[in-house]
Amino acid sequence: MSLLEIANLGKRFGGVVAVDNCSLSVATGSITGLIGPNGSGKTTVFNLVTGFIPRDRGDVVFKAQSIAGLPPDQIYGLGIGRTFQLARIFPRLTTLENMLVPVRRAGWRALLSQRQWSHEQDRAMDMLESMDISQVAGTLGGALSYGQRKLLELAAVMMARPELVLLDEPAGGVNPVLLERIADHIRQLNAQGVTFLLVEHNMGFVMKLCDEVVVLHQGRVIASGNPRDVRANPAVLDAYLGA
Amino acid sequence: MNTVLRLPALKPAGLGLALAAALAVPLISDPGTASMAVFITMYVGLATAWNIMGGYTGYISLGHAAFFGFGAYTLGLFLVHLGIPAGYQPFLLVPVAGVLTALLAALIGWIALRTRAATFVIVTIAFMFMLQLLAENLVNLTGGGAGLGLPVPSWGGDFFAIPFYYAMLALAILGVTVSWVIRRSKFGLGLLAIRDDEDKALAVGVPTRAFKLAAFVISAALVGMIGGVYGYFITYIYPQFVVDPLIGISMVLMVFFGGLGTLSGPVLGAIVLEWSQLQFAYHFGASRLYLIFYAAVFLLVIRFLPQGVVPSIADLVARRRHGRAAGPPGPASDSAEPPTRIRPGLASP
């Protein structure tokens, strides 16, 4: 069964067709990879799914309900989290405060009450511990290293217990040791039932982690299936070798 | 970030002392000082209220004088047109002025908050001048440029300013309390997240439009109530003196001076700058010479204390405590040891 279904999605920026009649599905409980050369439209697909930019056409269905046209905060509220290609955190909030920003289905009472806080803080600290960044809980986000920001962004997105998380280059710009750690975290979260759709240029990372891979080229899906088959697909090789 | 006021024992004691001193001001002062105290507490309230929007969310409104003037006119028109006699009853209408100002702010905010950054600043200024024009031209209602005369309180002489002082003090305390509650709540954290990165805040579910609008309305309602008390205090209101761009600029400058987005910064900024301005007025007459002083202060703050006084002092204290300079964060690197700039606890003023 698929958790997310993208159907005939289209988006153009002026003369550039960024996403062209793109259809793909993400199976519940899977780690699905979305790959493709630079500029093939991967980030744009993320922006369309999460409501950051309006689509020209097509539909996005999450848990059998269309979410096309909803604003980003509501989409997050429904259970779809995302990270950004260059890790984005709140620089003037501490690491712990960064963890507490995410809101999911909260009424005004909850937003002003102090009691629910302490419970949330405990959970945030546990999460930071599991990501090995609890030692910087009191540090301002702007003072974190790039790797720490990547981990914090992932940890913070998990705070509201999303069912689907879109990761835009989780391994981009991090060293091999950290890359290994990030892969472990994703695997762990996946084992707890979180579904992932991830964009990544590091093929080793994708091959190791993903159950299923979708290849995008010039905004169109040119191949999909299990990672090994996809890698051997001549159309995919052509796309990457820059036809 | 602000360690000074976090010292557990000092905080309640300091607050208690400040409160006692504030309550005692009229007992130890002559009439001149009492009316100075009205203005200073008024600006403490205004700066604190402005900070709830400008400091927490980073949306700089230069048009808050619109709400100040609207509050003054609302109260004044109620008194005049409903024939409410002077005395203490008019103070009971202050919350009504607050509610009506909140409604106006909801309308203005609904439009203005579709814009960001510089555009928002311009839109708030535009609304302020629109309101000023309305006050000038709805002559039948407001008296226009000839002004609106309010009933004059029966108490007079040396005692005149005292009730106004306590009204302003109550509103300032209300403002600081509201600001404190917000700063410590998830709502307040959402506002700070908007200040840091609005799109990222949206991505983690912060309903940014609703949050910004709520902060704007709360901020404006407080300013409107203070405007109401002010109108009654001066007893004669003119469009250009209540919807006064300089009042709007003053609150902003006070917050920048004390520390944008902090709890104690606006209070400190208002006390220091308004006191200085009143000294200027005392020594150099009612000229607007203080504007040069304001401009100089602004340039100095931007140049030497870009964060404002309170955060700068707090940083200094924190550095002393940690025994070494916690310089600005260096370039990010994966292998770097964890930074030592620790900020304990969650919400700091």
Ligand SMILES: Nc1ncnc2c1ncn2[C@@H]1O[C@H](COP(=O)(O)OP(=O)(O)OP(=O)(O)O)[C@@H](O)[C@H]1O
């Ligand atoms: N906001 C925008 N305005 C105009 N053009 C855009 C915008 N966003 C993306 N594009 C264009 O759309 C195309 C797809 O870009 P997108 O960022 O989705 O690619 P990508 O697959 O994520 O690339 P990369 O691997 O480099 O991150 C590119 O040609 C890009 O220049």
Ligand SMILES: [Mg+2]
């Ligand atoms: Mg991209």
